[in-house]
Amino acid sequence: MTTHTDPLTGRGRATLVLEDGTAFTGLAYGAIGETYGEAVFSTGMTGYQETLTDPSYHRQVVVMTAPHIGNTGVNDEDAESGRIWVSGYVVRDPALRPSNWRSQRTLEDELVEQEIVGICDVDTRALTRHLRESGAMRVGIFSHTDESAETLAQRVREQPQMAGSELASEVSTKETYVVPAQGDRRFTVAAVDLGIKGMTPRRLAERGIDVHVLPADCTFDQIQQVNPDGVFFSNGPGDPSTAPQVEVLRQVLESGVPFFGICFGNQLLGRALGFGTYKLKYGHRGINQPVLDRTTGKVEVTAHNHGFAVDAPRDGEPVQAPAGEQFGRVRVSHIGLNDNVVEGLECLDIPAFSVQYHPEAAAGPHDAAYLFDRFVELLAKHSTSKTKENN
Structure with a gap:
């Protein structure tokens, strides 16, 4: 496997692939690995910690439409449950460092700690428009592979759909x-x-x-x-x-x-x-x-x-x-x-x-x-x- 690292951030390359074959290339964010779920977008400008810990997001990969995420870090008071429930996380521009008096650690550290695979440096506006036009669909995030988008899309299509799922x-x-x-x-x-x-x-x-x-x-x-x-x-x-x-x-x-x-x-x-x-x-x-x-x-x-x-x-x-x-x-x-x-x-x-x-x-x-x-x-x-x- 070839390792691709961004020289400015030190992040490795990552790929997001939808079940219809549409692919976006970005940088790894959070844990390294692969993950699957239903791709959905959230339009909140704030409250990302509450979103991540909402059990209703179980088996979903959340795309944040707000471009800058992570400014306020993470604390021990605002979680809505005992863990992060999203299957994956997609942001455009993660904060370099949190700036809030209540912050206890960074958002990315929390994602890594809870083994949540994410991707950043993605055109989330284009991705959101695609989901609006084509509908929510299965998706995968991959931060450790050189496989083709076509191969990855086939693996995504093998995942269970949200319709018909008792969760x-x-x-x-x-x-x-x-x-x-x-x-x-x-x-x-x-x-x-x-x-x-x-x-x-x-x-x-x-x-x-x-x-x-x-x-x-x-x-x-x-x-x-x-x-x-x-x-x-x-x-x-x-x-x-x-x-x-x-x-x-x-x-x-x-x-x-x-x-x-x-x-x-x-x-x-x-x-x-x-x-x-x-x-x-x-x-x-x-x-x-x-x-x-x-x-x-x-x-x-x-x-x-x-x-x-x-x-x-x-x-x-x-x-x-x-x-x-x-x-x-x-x-x-x-x-x-x-x-x-x-x-x-x-x-x-x-x-x-x-x-x-x-x-x-x-x-x-x-x-x-x-x-x-x-x-x-x-x-x-x-x-x-x-x-x-x-x-």
């Missing part, structure tokens, strides 16, 4: 744990971990909620053992059409316990109600996505990370849930303003709602934080009604 079980907690309420405890919530971000139970705990985080393969009986005032389904990776949690969620809805879901949880609510889901051409990823909340008429700037969406009527008019009369009427409560994608569901006859984006919003924005308050209001209303029934 939530691969990122979920294996054991139940509790995030205790801050201050006076008001409610108990069973949160099913499909790839939950660390900030989410923290946002619930800030509102006086004991959060019992359960594994993705939990049963309805195990949820009931928590004696929850409400149930929460988190974000997560994979194709919602493969998720076994849909049947568990139907049992939750039939029980009358209030439900709130985000991202993957929104897709599963859609499927539990009888709607379909489909794969988006290139998805929504980043912290600058505009969404209309039809309940208030306000436009929110929101954080997204999803490649699938719910297929439901988008005119905002209530319809009978296709899965059965027991679920009552449902309407699309939020809509994406870039492409009219369903961004939220609201059940009108049972206590359940969901959104496709991330109201915990680490590293921001915070326009959607009110959704946690909306969930608390639903819990309080249901608790009051249950007390009256018992009396």
Whole structure:
């Protein structure tokens, strides 16, 4: 094998190859080796540490559209989970050194430590435009080979596709744990971990909620053992059409316990109600996505990370849930303003709602934080009604 080293940076050469044969040459960034995944792009100008540690990015190679990455380094406070989940990382211009008072080490050192193969000095604008036009696709990054792009593309095409992949079980907690309420405890919530971000139970705990985080393969009986005032389904990776949690969620809805879901949880609510889901051409990823909340008429700037969406009527008019009369009427409560994608569901006859984006919003924005308050209001209303029934 011939070694190619850039004389200015000392970095070795690396190659990125898409499944359609398109290839980009750059420099090795992070660990040396090879990696595969689905190529997706994130439009966030900041928050790269939160992106890297978001379990929803499991088995994806993330292309950052912001050209300069790594300025603020890495710290021990901002991670959304215990490890980096992306399969690979693509940036144009990595920072020479971090410059932030909270920085504890460089981004590249963290990538090397966690064995994340990346590539830099790539025309990420051209790569992003190609993914927008052709759609998200499988990709490989290679920093230790002289094989031809054609040979590498064939290896990329041998990798599993995202459509049809069940991945939530691969990122979920294996054991139940509790995030205790801050201050006076008001409610108990069973949160099913499909790839939950660390900030989410923290946002619930800030509102006086004991959060019992359960594994993705939990049963309805195990949820009931928590004696929850409400149930929460988190974000997560994979194709919602493969998720076994849909049947568990139907049992939750039939029980009358209030439900709130985000991202993957929104897709599963859609499927539990009888709607379909489909794969988006290139998805929504980043912290600058505009969404209309039809309940208030306000436009929110929101954080997204999803490649699938719910297929439901988008005119905002209530319809009978296709899965059965027991679920009552449902309407699309939020809509994406870039492409009219369903961004939220609201059940009108049972206590359940969901959104496709991330109201915990680490590293921001915070326009959607009110959704946690909306969930608390639903819990309080249901608790009051249950007390009256018992009396």
